[in-house]
Amino acid sequence: MRAGVRHEQGEDRMTTLDNRPSTAVLVVDVQNDVVEGVHRRDVVVANIAGLVERARTEGVPVVWVQHSDEGLARGSDDWRIVPELVPQDGEPLVEKHYGDSFEDTTLESVLSGLGVGRLVIAGAETDACIRSTLHGAFTRGYDVTLVGDAHTAGDKTAWGAPTPAQVIAHTNLYWAHQKAPGRRAEVVETKDVVLRDAP
Template identity: 80%
Template sequence: MTTLENRPHTALLVVDVQNGVVEGAHERDVVVANIGVLVERARREQIPVVWVQHSDEQLVRGSDNWRIVPELAPDDAEPLVEKHYSDSFEDTTLETVLSGLGVGRLVVAGAQTDECIRSTIHGAFVRGYDVTLVSDAHTTEDQTEWGAPPPDKVIAHTNLYWTYQTAPGRTAGTAETKNVDFGRTS
């Protein structure tokens, strides 16, 4: 139901599952394992997997912190989009990559819930994409020291409000890893 013309396909978008991003994240191993399940299922179903990798002063390009976690291995044929802002679309090649694949629906997983995940799902939605957030395949670190709720509450709140997100001609929602339906078309 995307508002993007001639974009019938779905892609799995894996955002910032990098050593330095998820090393202290809530339920890191469970989330990374769920993302691994999604990646393997997408590959099996011939659904494009698009990787996003952040770099900044703390995630210096080429450093160990910058690398995608060892449990996940992007295939050489899978697009990798480098970014410097929270929204994976902002000043990147993501829109060009997705357009070239005919993608109008995104299934999103990764980190961090309260920054890059939220920015990316909102960025995709306002650009006309249908967006499914995988409710048990995104995470964040504990930022209660700075006044944020505990990580489990941040994740639960994001899942709650994304379940009910609406806009004309687009769909949003959440699904657990085991219930994700990539489908061939939106």
């Protein structure tokens, strides 16, 4: 499957989770410290903001994930979600301490309560919490859409990593071809994300 390819109606939902027909937008770790100085920060945040606004308009749940650990103190300014993105009352906010947003959090119970079997994932950082959460969702039975121009990473070339642009491109490439029985993985640009099936 190529990145950005839409499927015929009826082929989009393949989740292995029973009675979970809904989609949710999952915004991961778009916090002040996490996205400070990352690749194309303002463009990515704007893309996420547009996606969140469209989800709200279409009645699709938005679920926020917020990380804290010994280097990112809960309640600090660095820990707060960036000012361009403001969770609304009633939108779930899941706190986490590990890369995978499902690990030792309330995320699964939140999504189960919403009847969600497909996640549209955006946020930071591509080579850490985004990758962990993509795989965490997929192995738990979710269909997983990565928003290809709405995730980002900082520069870790000093430690031997590829450039952020290469990290993002590689993640988009391999996720577009990810396969597992009864589930679907895809990569779609923000403007092409389908949140609801056509009537």
